[in-house]
Structure formats: structure tokens, C-alpha cells
Amino acid sequence: MKKGFLFSLLLALVTVAQASPYKTLRMTIGEQQALTTQHSVKRSAMGNPEVASLKVINSTQFLLTAKQIGSTQLLLWQGNSEPTTFKIDVVPDIAGSTTAGIAIDAAGNNIVLQGKTQSLIQHDQLIAAAGENAVDNTVQEGGIQVQTDIRIIEYSRSQLKQIGTALAYTGGDTSIATGSASLLPILSGNPRWAIAR
Incomplete structure (x- = not known):
């Protein structure tokens, strides 16, 4: 009985193995x-x-x-x-x-x-x-390139004052401040140059 079962199991495995993909x-x-x-x-x-x-x-x-x-x-x-x-x-x-x-x-x-x-x-x-x-x-593959467009825009000091922007350079540090022209804080330190004062 066991031999017959093993034989039929082996036969089934051989049939499955022969099935082509x-x-x-x-x-x-x-x-x-x-x-x-x-x-x-x-x-x-x-x-x-x-x-x-x-x-x-x-x-x-x-x-x-x-x-x-x-x-x-x-x-x-x-x-x-x-x-x-x-x-x-x-x-x-x-x-x-x-x-x-x-x-x-x-x-x-x-x-x-x-x-x-x-x-x-x-x-x-x-x-x-x-x-x-x-x-x-x-x-x-390889390096990825990104295209950027850089535009330089020049503004006069009076225009920057109108929009409320200040730029100052103090001892190697650059400071930028924005806000209402009447509310711009006084820049700390003694700036060597400033756009809006």
C-alpha cells in the first residue's frame, strides 16, 4: 500500500516537473x-x-x-x-x-x-x-542637470525704503530686514554701509 502511494506520488512529481513553462x-x-x-x-x-x-x-x-x-x-x-x-x-x-x-x-x-x-x-x-x-x-544614469534662470534686479534706495527693505553689512555679517518702512527696526551695531537707514 505504501509503495503504491509513493509510486503514484513520484509519478505525479515527474509529470509536474516535465510540464514546460x-x-x-x-x-x-x-x-x-x-x-x-x-x-x-x-x-x-x-x-x-x-x-x-x-x-x-x-x-x-x-x-x-x-x-x-x-x-x-x-x-x-x-x-x-x-x-x-x-x-x-x-x-x-x-x-x-x-x-x-x-x-x-x-x-x-x-x-x-x-x-x-x-x-x-x-x-x-x-x-x-x-x-x-x-x-x-x-x-x-549619470549626472542630473538642473537648469536655473538667474536674474539680477537693481533697485534704488528710495524704492527699497518704500517697500520696507533694509540691507546692512556689519563686521563680516550681512543683515537683511523687511517690513513696513515706518516699522523697520534699527540695525544693530555700526553698519559700514546700509541701503535703507
Whole structure:
């Protein structure tokens, strides 16, 4: 009894170990791909027919067409065996220079971007091409640059007095005070120069 149970358990484990993982097909919108099987297919099933469609040519040949961005599964039953599973990822058609160093995958209706972008321009092009359902897991490689605009504005002392601003330099320290012109506090110390007094 124990030997029979152990044998059936071992047989079940061997069967599970032999089951091949699904095959991934990566396509862009509008792309067609021919599928050929070794044995006649008795039945087929497409998980999400809005993402991809399957046209039967004959019992061993099929034409797969990518319709919209997303991910789905195709099951093909050949004889009495377990179905062959294909994972179909339909991704946007993005130029090769934009995708250098970037992995693009479909997860449901989202496009997942992973990797290192070379510049902010590449990053912006990548996000624009991936569309509104993009999940951005990219990182910026190299130094980050920040653009700043600096403007120098000159005011006369009388204008600064009108808005209630005082600037003083005392022994290596610079003091700035703001407030109503009539309420400006007297600057401490003996300032060497002052804009408003």
C-alpha cells in the first residue's frame, strides 16, 4: 500500500516537473506571427481577444495578430495532452535608439519600462511612445542637470525704503530686514554701509 502511494506520488512529481513553462510571444500593434504545431490542434482559447486574435489556417497552422497594447494568453490543445500555453505581450513600437538599455514588458493593459536611461530626452521619448498606461521603473544614469534662470534686479534706495527693505553689512555679517518702512527696526551695531537707514 505504501509503495503504491509513493509510486503514484513520484509519478505525479515527474509529470509536474516535465510540464514546460509557457512560451512568451512579444509583438507590436498590427504585427502578425505564424504559429505551427507538431500535432493537430483540437481546441484553442484566447484569454483577451481585444489584445490579440487567432485565425485558423488549418489544424496545425495559425495566424496570430496583435490588436492593442496589453497582455493575454493563448491555449492550444493538441490531442489528449495538456494545452500548450503562449503568453502574448503586445507592446508599442518604439524606436531602437530610444530603447537602448530598457526592458519593455506588458502587464495587463500597462506597459512596464525598466532599466537605465541615458538622458532626460531619451526618458521623455520613451514615456511618450509607451503611452498613458506606462509604468515607469526607469532610473536616470549619470549626472542630473538642473537648469536655473538667474536674474539680477537693481533697485534704488528710495524704492527699497518704500517697500520696507533694509540691507546692512556689519563686521563680516550681512543683515537683511523687511517690513513696513515706518516699522523697520534699527540695525544693530555700526553698519559700514546700509541701503535703507
